[in-house]
Amino acid sequence: MNKKRLFLLLFIFIFLVGCATTHDRLLDTDTSQVQLRNIQSRVFDTTDKDKTLRTVIATLQDLGFIIDKADFSLGSITATKLNQYALRMTVTVQPRGETQLLIRANAQYNITPVVDPEPYQNFFTSLEKSMFLAAQEVD
Amino acid sequence: MKFKNSKLAKTLSLFISSLIILSCQPKIPKEALILTPESLENRQLQTRKYETSDEMKILGACAALLQDLGFGIDESETELGVLVGSKTRSAENAGQIVGAVILAILIGAYMPTDRDQVMRACIVTKPSEENHCSVRVTFQRIVFNSRNEVSCREFINDPEIYRDFFEKLSKAIFLEAQGV
Numbered sequence: 001m002n003k004k005r006l007f008l009l010l011f012i013f014i015f016l017v018g019c020a021t022t023h024d025r026l027l028d029t030d031t032s033q034v035q036l037r038n039i040q041s042r043v044f045d046t047t048d049k050d051k052t053l054r055t056v057i058a059t060l061q062d063l064g065f066i067i068d069k070a071d072f073s074l075g076s077i078t079a080t081k082l083n084q085y086a087l088r089m090t091v092t093v094q095p096r097g098e099t100q101l102l103i104r105a106n107a108q109y110n111i112t113p114v115v116d117p118e119p120y121q122n123f124f125t126s127l128e129k130s131m132f133l134a135a136q137e138v139d
Numbered sequence: 140m141k142f143k144n145s146k147l148a149k150t151l152s153l154f155i156s157s158l159i160i161l162s163c164q165p166k167i168p169k170e171a172l173i174l175t176p177e178s179l180e181n182r183q184l185q186t187r188k189y190e191t192s193d194e195m196k197i198l199g200a201c202a203a204l205l206q207d208l209g210f211g212i213d214e215s216e217t218e219l220g221v222l223v224g225s226k227t228r229s230a231e232n233a234g235q236i237v238g239a240v241i242l243a244i245l246i247g248a249y250m251p252t253d254r255d256q257v258m259r260a261c262i263v264t265k266p267s268e269e270n271h272c273s274v275r276v277t278f279q280r281i282v283f284n285s286r287n288e289v290s291c292r293e294f295i296n297d298p299e300i301y302r303d304f305f306e307k308l309s310k311a312i313f314l315e316a317q318g319v
Contacts, residue, residue: 007150053219057263058275061185062178063171064294066261066279072218082279082292087171109167122172129174 031115039117041104042124042135049075049093052101052131056091059130063123065089085110089123102138103127184298186275187305189312194220194264196315197272201262204311210260220264230256230282251284253291276304 024030046052049072056077057067065079065087075093080086089107096102105123107114114120124135189197198215201222205212210224230253239250258280267273278295 003147004150050218054265057219057221058265061261061263061275061277062174062182064178064181066259066277066294067214067221067223067263069214069223070216070219070221072216077219080279081171082281082294083171084292085168085171086292087167107167109171110165112165114167116167118169119167119172122169126172126174 028113038138039120040106041102041138043096043138044101044103044131044133044135045099046101046133047099052093053077055130056093059127063126184301185277186273188267188271188273190270191272192270194266194272197264197274198222200312200315203315204308205260222262225257225259227255227257230254251286253282254285256280256282
């Protein structure tokens with residue numbers, strides 16, 4: 001009888017641990033800010049924002065995305081890929097120093113944030129091919 | 140290992156499986172962000188070049204065409220040549236409804252059928268070499284069933300749709316030039 005109670009308590013405990021609070025979900029506190037920036041950002045040796053943004057759009061289209069929003073001044077593109085799943089991605093292009101542009105991407109797969117380095121690496125590899133420029137990691 | 144108490148074994152297995160369920164989260168498919176040979180094929184299917192350097196004129200014709208096709212404009216950024224529109228249409232399918240009715244009669248189960256769909260179109264223009272402007276269009280749709288659940292989300296990849304669209308776009312560019 002005692003063992004049963006113990007298990008029940010353990011169950012409840014685990015479920016409570018499994019449930020994140022609104023605070024955790026809203027601010028996605030389980031990932032490190034610096035680490036996330038690192039895996040989501042690359043630097044390109046160009047200052048042509050217009051061409052870069054247009055190439056980002058073309059790459060997203062090649063990958064099967066549909067553009068949801070685009071803003072030249074802010075340098076941001078948001079797109080969604082539907083393939084039974086929904087993959088939503090925002091890409092921003094910002095000047096970095098005098099000679100470079102910083103491209104940052106973040107993605108959401110259905111209802112979970114994408115925090116693995118691999119999908120981002122794949123995205124930047126695809127982008128490199130269309131940019132004809134190498135993507136450099138941010139120091 | 141043998142448990143004396145089968146109840147204990149059951150509880151333990153339940154406990155372990157709940158741990159496994161909690162620890163695994165759906166992962167993004169590996170190929171989601173990789174270019175494939177089909178990517179290039181699709182690009183060709185979805186793109187046409189027009190002989191003009193006036194990107195704004197093409198965008199204007201595209202906006203008029205979206206209206207012709209019953210789309211509302213959701214987003215536009217003329218500096219980047221982006222135009223996005225959507226419309227909601229019925230997704231009812233006679234075959235599916237007949238199937239659901241037969242199922243209901245035979246086993247009394249209710250099967251939701253497709254009810255409506257949001258169809259989205261995205262047009263991107265791009266000035267290309269010497270006096271040319273390329274236009275790329277992509278479509279997708281989200282289908283909702285009679286329970287208001289999403290029953291299908293997909294990319295529309297029917298070559299005929301794209302051919303038809305560009306035929307209409309050529310007409311729209313002509314009409315735009317005539318000021319109709």
